[in-house]
Amino acid sequence: MVAGMSAPRGILWQTSCAECVAAPPLAADTDADLVIIGGGFTGSAAALEAAGSGASVVLLEAEEIGFGxxxxxxxxxxxxxxxxxxxxxxxxGEEAGTRLIEALGAAPDMVFDLIARHDIDCEPVRSGTLHCAHAPSGFADLKDRFRQGNRHGAPLQLLDAEKATRRTGATGVHGALFDPRAGTVQPRAYAVGLARAAAEQGARLHAGSPVSAIRHDGTGWEVVANGHTVRAGALLLATNAYHAGITGPFAPETVPVHFSQFATAPIPGHLRDTILPGGEGCWDTAMVMNSFRLDAAGRMIFGGIGDLDGPAGAIHDGWARRKLRALFPALGDLPIEHAWQGRIAMTKDHVPICGRPPPRKNTLTILIGSLAFICPACWCART
Structure with missing residues (x-):
C-alpha cells in the first residue's frame, strides 16, 4: 500500500470502466482479411474501421481488451x-511533418466523434488540456510552443502564472498552454468501447490469446495463438510496449518507459470548485514529466515517470504523497485509493512509427511512442 492509502493497489480505470465486450480465447483455426495483434486503442480502432468497411477481421489480445x-x-x-x-x-521533412501536424490537430475531433457515434461510455470531457510550466524555464518553452502552434493554425492560448494557477488550483505553476481542441476520457472504457463497437460491426475478438508464431507462406499470413492458426491476407501489429513473445523482424526497436499513477478518494465538495473547475487535463514541462486530472467522480489522478512495481517502488510511494501535498496542499491528507503503472514503447525520436517489417507484404507495425497516444492511435488506425 501507498502511505495514506485506504485500499490495495489496483488500476482505477479497471474498477470504474463502464464498458464491456465479449472476447473469448481463440479456440479454432480461422480465416480473415485482416488479423490484428493487440487489443488497445490502435488495434480496436483499426478493427472498427476495417470491419465497418466490410473486411473480415480477427483481433488477438494476449490478456484482456485494454490490458496494456x-x-x-x-x-x-x-x-x-x-x-x-x-x-x-x-x-x-516539411511535407510529411506538416501532414502529421494537421492530422493530429484534427484527431480529437475523430476521437470524440467515435465516442458519440458508438455511444462509448468513457466519461468524455472536452474542456481542453493545460500544458503547465513547472518552472520559469518551462514557461519559456511553452512560449516557443505557442508561437509554433499558432503558426500552424492551432488555436492555443498562453496563460500567465496567475491565470494558470486559477485554472488549475495548483501551486507552483508558472504558466500554461491551453489547447481547446483536447480533452479527457476514461482510457480503458474508451479502448473497450472501441472493441465493443468493432464487434458490433462483425469483428471477431479473442482475448486470452497470446501469439506464439507469425509467418508468411508467400501468399498470406499465418498467426498462431493458443495452438490455433489465423490465416489472413493482411497483418497489423499494434502491441506498443506489450510485445511479449514476438521476436525476429517483428520485435520493435523501442525503449520501454514506465509511468505510474495514483488516484485519491473523491475530493470533498467544499474543495471541488477550486481545483480544476473547468475539467481540463494537465501535464507539465518537467524533464521527468508529471500529470494530473480529475475523473467523473472527482478523484484527483496524478502521476509521473517511474515504475511503481519495480525495485524503486517505495520511492515512488513516498513521492506520491509529497507530490500531492506540493501541488494541492488542501488535498495532502486525502486517502490515495488506487496506484498502478504501465509501459510505453518510446521511439528514438518520440515520433509515431507506422512501419512494415520483413517481408513487407500486407503488414504494418504501429508504435505510438508518446504518453499522449489516444489521438495518434486513432489516427494511425484509420490511416
Missing part, C-alpha cells in the same frame, strides 16, 4: 505529441 498501456494511461485526448511542430518538421 491503453488501459493504464492518463486519458488525455491531446492534439499533438511531445515533439513540438518545428521539431516534427525537422525530423520528418
Amino acid at each position: 498501456g491503453s488501459g493504464r494511461n492518463v486519458g488525455l485526448v491531446n492534439a499533438g505529441l511531445w515533439v513540438p511542430p518545428d521539431g516534427l518538421i525537422e525530423i520528418m
Whole structure:
C-alpha cells in the first residue's frame, strides 16, 4: 500500500470502466482479411474501421481488451505529441511533418466523434488540456510552443502564472498552454468501447490469446495463438510496449518507459470548485514529466515517470504523497485509493512509427511512442 492509502493497489480505470465486450480465447483455426495483434486503442480502432468497411477481421489480445498501456494511461485526448511542430518538421521533412501536424490537430475531433457515434461510455470531457510550466524555464518553452502552434493554425492560448494557477488550483505553476481542441476520457472504457463497437460491426475478438508464431507462406499470413492458426491476407501489429513473445523482424526497436499513477478518494465538495473547475487535463514541462486530472467522480489522478512495481517502488510511494501535498496542499491528507503503472514503447525520436517489417507484404507495425497516444492511435488506425 501507498502511505495514506485506504485500499490495495489496483488500476482505477479497471474498477470504474463502464464498458464491456465479449472476447473469448481463440479456440479454432480461422480465416480473415485482416488479423490484428493487440487489443488497445490502435488495434480496436483499426478493427472498427476495417470491419465497418466490410473486411473480415480477427483481433488477438494476449490478456484482456485494454490490458496494456491503453488501459493504464492518463486519458488525455491531446492534439499533438511531445515533439513540438518545428521539431516534427525537422525530423520528418516539411511535407510529411506538416501532414502529421494537421492530422493530429484534427484527431480529437475523430476521437470524440467515435465516442458519440458508438455511444462509448468513457466519461468524455472536452474542456481542453493545460500544458503547465513547472518552472520559469518551462514557461519559456511553452512560449516557443505557442508561437509554433499558432503558426500552424492551432488555436492555443498562453496563460500567465496567475491565470494558470486559477485554472488549475495548483501551486507552483508558472504558466500554461491551453489547447481547446483536447480533452479527457476514461482510457480503458474508451479502448473497450472501441472493441465493443468493432464487434458490433462483425469483428471477431479473442482475448486470452497470446501469439506464439507469425509467418508468411508467400501468399498470406499465418498467426498462431493458443495452438490455433489465423490465416489472413493482411497483418497489423499494434502491441506498443506489450510485445511479449514476438521476436525476429517483428520485435520493435523501442525503449520501454514506465509511468505510474495514483488516484485519491473523491475530493470533498467544499474543495471541488477550486481545483480544476473547468475539467481540463494537465501535464507539465518537467524533464521527468508529471500529470494530473480529475475523473467523473472527482478523484484527483496524478502521476509521473517511474515504475511503481519495480525495485524503486517505495520511492515512488513516498513521492506520491509529497507530490500531492506540493501541488494541492488542501488535498495532502486525502486517502490515495488506487496506484498502478504501465509501459510505453518510446521511439528514438518520440515520433509515431507506422512501419512494415520483413517481408513487407500486407503488414504494418504501429508504435505510438508518446504518453499522449489516444489521438495518434486513432489516427494511425484509420490511416
